[in-house]
Amino acid sequence: MKKNILFDGLRSVARIGETAVVAAKAGIKYATDKPSNAKLMRETFESLGSTYIKLGQFIASTPSLFPREYVEEFQGCLDQTPTLPFSYIQGVLASEFEGRDLSQIFSYIDETPLASASIAQVHAAKLTTGEDVVIKVQKPGVETILYTDLNVVHWAAKLLERAVPKIKFAALSDIVDEIKTRMVREVDFIEEAQNLDDFVEYLNISQNQAATAPKVYHQFSTRRVLTMQRLYGVPLTDFSVVKQYAKDPSQVLITAMNTWFGSLMLCKSFHADLHAGNLMLLEDGRIGFIDFGIVGQLKPEVWTACIAFMDALQKTDYQAMAEN
Known part of the structure; x- marks a missing residue:
């Protein structure tokens, strides 16, 4: 048990170092080649592997949350499924x-x-x-890498919200937390x-x-x-x-x-x-x-409100729609 904990700890440290190296390379590439932000982000995510590819897939499939440029660029992540021997x-x-x-x-x-x-x-x-x-x-090693990566992403989101206050209104850290909850359950x-x-x-x-x-x-x-x-x-x-x-x-x-x-x-x-x-x-x-x-749950009161909303929509009762 202690051996596994030590091994996971060393793996986490190594993963943080690997992430830092990839991020540094991305910074150098941005300074020299000037690629679009979306393309650079997608290439960086692909270099970082499983967790970030999963995040890229989330971006690609959530056009309601992310700019169109990013959604289109990250479509490539949907096919990024390398096999293991x-x-x-x-x-x-x-x-x-x-x-x-x-x-x-x-x-x-x-x-x-x-x-x-x-x-x-x-x-x-x-x-x-x-x-x-x-x-x-x-x-x-997916679970250890997942926890390490998501903690790094959460930390980065918090720093970004502090550095750019306007981003806080987009609830970036809340989105990251929701992704983390989903992905942790998925393993x-x-x-x-x-x-x-x-x-x-x-x-x-x-x-x-x-x-x-x-x-x-x-x-x-x-x-x-x-x-x-x-x-x-x-x-x-x-x-x-x-x-x-x-x-x-x-x-x-x-x-x-x-x-x-x-x-x-x-x-x-x-x-x-x-x-x-x-x-x-x-x-x-x-x-x-x-x-x-990945599953979800609907509370009974939420379902009741949805039914009432659909009924009001059918009757074009806008007051009832607003109330529900």
Whole structure:
């Protein structure tokens, strides 16, 4: 335990030093090449790796918060998902299942990842009992780097607010804190497993047979490894293929949205990172919801206010809209 704490501490110090070096190089590049602020920031984020790429993805997908120039420049971060050699993934699996023979759990693990993101990598596998599964494995050192990076970003935001008082009105540090909360929760796969269970329970209670989510194999899951049922189908990102699978593609989207809206009220949490890449049209025609790392909760009073607002909007009752 002490050895791990010492190792994490040394890694944090090294990460701060690495961040300082990259920032210094960015400063030199700005002074000599005069690139646009958005381009320099994007290149710097990419050089700093996983946490900053994740922040870049947040900028790219939040046009309501960031200038258009930055949103467009950071679109490149959406494709920045470098894969790790399988030996690193094996190391995480061996560490998480210490004392257990992996060959007694998995009869096969595909060394080529199905997907790779800034925080984790996903591999197809088969359990010794015959079930097809996917294993979501957290990349080595991600959690320590994440905490260190986010603390540095929080500190920088506070300094910037003090140096430029006008920025404080944009609630920059509050935005950073919200991002930090989301990203810290995203590295806890036990919490993600619970989110999946909650969503499946919601589907069962609402008798929704048009949608599904992967079953979690809790006995083979940890804080850094999530073993789930493998769903077969196509992501909704490839609409041309969706049209080949579905008689009425528009109905697919309607079903997905109806299911999601229902979860706002009936599920303990709702999928807060819903986009076409996290939705699948399965071979049996159902909609598959995947990747529950980021979720949100709506308090009952908020939901009631939303319903009242929509009702007032339909009636063009502007006074009631303002009150709600």
